Amino acid sequence: MSDRLSALADAGVSIWLDDLSRERIETGNLAALVQDSSVVGVTTNPSIFAAALAEGERYDAQVRELVAEGTDVDRAVFALTTTDVRQAADVLKPVADATGGKDGWVSIEVPPGLAFKTDETAEAAQELWKAVDRHNVMIKIPGTTEGLPAITQTLGSGISVNVTLIFGLPRYRQVMEAYVAGLELARDNGHDLSTIHSVASFFVSRVDTEIDKRLEAAGATDLQGKAGVANARLAYQAFEEFFTGPRWEALAAAGANRQRPLWASTGVKNPDYRDTMYVADLVVEDTVNTMPEKTMQAFADHGEVVGDAVRPHYDDARAVLQAVADAGVDYDDVIAQLEKEGVDKFVTSWDELLETVQGQLDGAKG
Template sequence: MTESRTAALSRAGVSIWLDDLSRHRIDSGELRDLVAQLDVVGVTTNPTIFAAAIGGGIGYGDRIAACAERGLGVSETIVELTTSDVADACDLLAETYAATAGFDGRVSIEVEPRLARDTAGTVAQARELWDRVDRPNAMIKIPATVEGLEAITETIAAGISVNVTLIFSLERYRQVINAYLTGLERARAAGIDLASIHSVASFFVSRLDTEVDARLRSLGTDEARALTGQAGVANARLAYEVFDQAFSSERAVFLRGLGANAQRPLWASTGVKDPALPDTLYVSELVAPGVVNTMPEATLRAWADHGISRGDSVTSEYLESNQLLNHLDAQGIDYLEITETLEREGLGKFDASWDELCATVDRALQEAP
């Protein structure tokens, strides 16, 4: 039999995670089918995903009515609904989790976006969500804000697996890796088994292209236009170089020798937003050993239909990627300003989705029989 495109991608070292979850996906068998047929080995969620899922209403009416009967408020109901979805998805992926020694079979749930600048609040909710889901293959998503760095360290130190999200810049990524390693060191001092702690670092791809390309087009020159559609891939490739160097360091090698796991790079925001670009761009150009690519279903199905993997498309491209960022700098594209803008806008979008989710749940609780 001819190997499927998703199986070939997996064999090349890429773990395919679905960037979506809903009660309907679980109850209808859709998620189980994607696991069985398209080599999906993990799931990620975020406030926008849950706002769409719960706002859509399918599968949540009876659950919201039960929450209303119990007298739960809006925030309590959201936690009840989302942790229940994540726990059930974790159960569905339990065999994958066992078969991969904990590297895959993971389902992520994010702390409330309003806590992104609140270190203590993030740590407290990370513990609450971990306890509520109560599955070893869960991951708690924590945004990589400055305030989130210490929260990442404290959460890892408590033995909780973490998906660090909203990473845009290489410098912030280095800080995230340091936060993870510091957490492992504290966990070791507390007597926690390091092998039980897993983490991924979610590096956002397409959003960088959207922002950079808009600025390049506004310059109106042929030289600027020739650079469009390349920044996101170049930035991610250089992030993999940072990962490779950091986890080859004496500090990381020592911890790995004690059973610790590397914090794997995860490519997020991999749905192509510019119709002029190939719809599988952020998959085919970011194949490397030990990475995760979390895809919206449209991207996953596009890859399954016509994706072509040429194997590792990252580690031989470091020099070219550095040159691309240098060319952007020569065009007056301020990398630091752009990545700071993207972090701020990303948090704002999640805040807006959370507000939408709260309003939806509030209405549903009031209308519940």
């Protein structure tokens, strides 16, 4: 067991692996990470599935079965990815049982092309939930304007949700509002609120990547590499402030769980930055950090946990974002661009995934 990862977990950070493949599952690698590296959850996205299916021969048998059944490429992707998530959920089930459902989750995303379509997103979430057929699966829904009512509707039907692609503080507050509205709907629909969980995936490194470019152009390089962490720290402050008061207390009394912040995009994009900065600088209780394995290994090797790295720094975080604004960087424009780019990147990855699977189907036919 990694002492550094154990210390991270002891500080209240749930370590989720931002990767999945059938090879990880079938070789026992995922189970080993759960046992030895404090991994208590898994997140996936179209990029992850595209890489896994492009490289893995372990999908060949199922691909041949799908060809024999006459399955088209869209349904083949659905079958292959939901199979992986179902099997991973089985690996994580003991964690879900041991933590009372706090952890042990595996996330699978609705097709990214639906990010701006409310009804279709909600329908896709229901279909994924039924196909995986495991209680410890979270359906990932983008936190776009159109995604917000789909989030509420999905939660209202008793399905746990991972809200993804959150970059800015105003949108994050809307996501928390959508979550509470979903819990109220679930309560009215007769669901047990204690069984519904959610995380809000707040992206970190991509914020620095975009803001750093603009700071470079503005000649304010002394501020580079600071905005992503500052933004996330203020998101945690918003989380603390939101889940209080009579409205939340009524839901909590009915068994509701708070929607935890999940730090996403925590692999460092700039090689000049510390490779553990988006983990070490965001250590605080009641959070999730979903990491690529490279980042997890780096933290296991030399990451440090030095108390609460978030709450004492709210004033500093506000000062950083103010300095960035004073340098001429438009925060709202940055966030809007990142959301659009985030959806576009996932759509591109989804298209690559479809192309890869179509090639496999064609090869199996031959």
